[in-house]
Amino acid sequence: MKTKTPWHSGKMICVAVFFIAAIVTLVAIAIVQNKPLEQKYKYGIVLDAGSSHTAMYIYEWPAEKENNTGMVGQRHKCKVKGKGISSYAREVAGAGRSLAMCMEEAKQCIPAAKHQDTPVYLGATAGMRLLMKQDRNSAVKVMEAVQQTLQASPFSYQGARIISGQEEGAFGWITVNYLGKNFQKAAGTMGALDLGGASTQITFVSKETIQSPDNAMEFRLYGNDYQVYTHSFLCYGKDQVLKLALEKKLKSADTSLEDPCFHTGYSEDKLFQKVFDSPCVQAVSTDAMNKSFMHKGSGNFIECQNSIKDIFNFSQCKNSQCSFNGVYQPPVEGTFGAFSAFYFVMNFLNLTGQSLADTKKGMEHYCQTPWNTIVENHPKVDKKYLAEYCFSGTYILTLLENGYNFTSENWKDINFIDKIEGSNAGWSLGYMLNLTNMIPAEAPDTPLMPHGGFVTLMLFLTLFLLILLFLGYTFLGRPSCLPPKEIV
Ligand SMILES: O=P(O)(O)OP(=O)(O)OP(=O)(O)OC[C@H]1O[C@@H](n2cnc3c(O)ncnc32)[C@H](O)[C@@H]1O
Numbered sequence: 001m002k003t004k005t006p007w008h009s010g011k012m013i014c015v016a017v018f019f020i021a022a023i024v025t026l027v028a029i030a031i032v033q034n035k036p037l038e039q040k041y042k043y044g045i046v047l048d049a050g051s052s053h054t055a056m057y058i059y060e061w062p063a064e065k066e067n068n069t070g071m072v073g074q075r076h077k078c079k080v081k082g083k084g085i086s087s088y089a090r091e092v093a094g095a096g097r098s099l100a101m102c103m104e105e106a107k108q109c110i111p112a113a114k115h116q117d118t119p120v121y122l123g124a125t126a127g128m129r130l131l132m133k134q135d136r137n138s139a140v141k142v143m144e145a146v147q148q149t150l151q152a153s154p155f156s157y158q159g160a161r162i163i164s165g166q167e168e169g170a171f172g173w174i175t176v177n178y179l180g181k182n183f184q185k186a187a188g189t190m191g192a193l194d195l196g197g198a199s200t201q202i203t204f205v206s207k208e209t210i211q212s213p214d215n216a217m218e219f220r221l222y223g224n225d226y227q228v229y230t231h232s233f234l235c236y237g238k239d240q241v242l243k244l245a246l247e248k249k250l251k252s253a254d255t256s257l258e259d260p261c262f263h264t265g266y267s268e269d270k271l272f273q274k275v276f277d278s279p280c281v282q283a284v285s286t287d288a289m290n291k292s293f294m295h296k297g298s299g300n301f302i303e304c305q306n307s308i309k310d311i312f313n314f315s316q317c318k319n320s321q322c323s324f325n326g327v328y329q330p331p332v333e334g335t336f337g338a339f340s341a342f343y344f345v346m347n348f349l350n351l352t353g354q355s356l357a358d359t360k361k362g363m364e365h366y367c368q369t370p371w372n373t374i375v376e377n378h379p380k381v382d383k384k385y386l387a388e389y390c391f392s393g394t395y396i397l398t399l400l401e402n403g404y405n406f407t408s409e410n411w412k413d414i415n416f417i418d419k420i421e422g423s424n425a426g427w428s429l430g431y432m433l434n435l436t437n438m439i440p441a442e443a444p445d446t447p448l449m450p451h452g453g454f455v456t457l458m459l460f461l462t463l464f465l466l467i468l469l470f471l472g473y474t475f476l477g478r479p480s481c482l483p484p485k486e487i488v
């Protein structure tokens, strides 16, 4: 007598068919569910109208995730040709026209269907703050001209304004910490150091109660409270500070100037007007403005640093401690991201990862290198930038060490950065996040697990139940849906 194995029995075939059908259905559902959905993106445009130039940033983010930290990224950057908008004081229409090419690029970059819903903001910084002091009427007209260009674009115009130094500092701090996803980390936030052409900002979280209301900003972000110290030094950006330094060294009768902050062999005829055309320096007579002087280098870092110290006033301080010029500053704390010209200059000089002592040695060596060697070694670098790296590097060192009171111990906490996760460090992203309410005060509710994980878990649980069912079926021998086979 021969018995058929249970596998061949009708009962088993029936169970197996249902079992396989159930698995195929489950796998199919899981695949369809987990298929990456076509992402719906949103876009935003910010024009950073700086003193030296304007940059347009296009940001993008997945529409459903706009309140999660780190979700907004930089899609595109367009550098406006020519100088900053404040240089158009005598030809204001040019300021508006200068933006046209980048706005055209934005039209190409953002899908046409999204143009209407894409906000566009323009924020002007220290160049316009200075023009406002110097010639209010022209400043207002420049702002009107840029407004007209933006309003004529297909995007949703949200305003063009001169932002304050506090805003510039605070939004730079928000940008670096948003991109670094630091708002939800236990490790805390990173300070922000921004060096522009006409102003410089320092912003960080301090444990000390901030003693001056002008320097205090409070934020509640993702459920945490932050007390932030910020200060913007107008006239202490890289270009204006050079004017301040030259003003200290130059007398109106001088026909030549020997400058330790420029390389030996460097010699350039410069108009007094180039130094004295700014509200950052004391005015001189029109007569003197039209004269010129021979700017000659003598390449000496120590002497250069001593001359730069003259542009800081360290003597008066009404609070427990100050940085310089009587400005209150608590001791620097934690790590810092140093961007814009802090990065451009220190990156060029290869001094982004060194100790304070080695940075000084590097500067000493660089400043004493003759001008013709510098030009030979860097044939492709813009001569104006090239001539100024010794001055700028020495200024950066002096500002950080003597101005902000960084020491050889915490020098390593300064990270010279250009981008974080593909987005430029700067105030513009933080500005947009704030204006679009993309940073919630409270942490958004997040589901227990991501959607994909949920579907996979469901699949495994169902599979597990089916196996249990199958085992139960086999052991208990339930009636088959097919007529029983005869035992032969
Ligand atoms: O913030 P404000 O003060 O308004 O100025 P900005 O926004 O125009 O200033 P940037 O950060 O764009 O640039 C800071 C300075 O660095 C200069 N700069 C830009 N690229 C540089 C490079 O590659 N090497 C050296 N300097 C550079 C630029 O001319 C400015 O003087």
Ligand SMILES: [Ca+2]
Pocket: 050, 051, 125, 195, 196, 197, 340
């Ligand atoms: Ca800037």
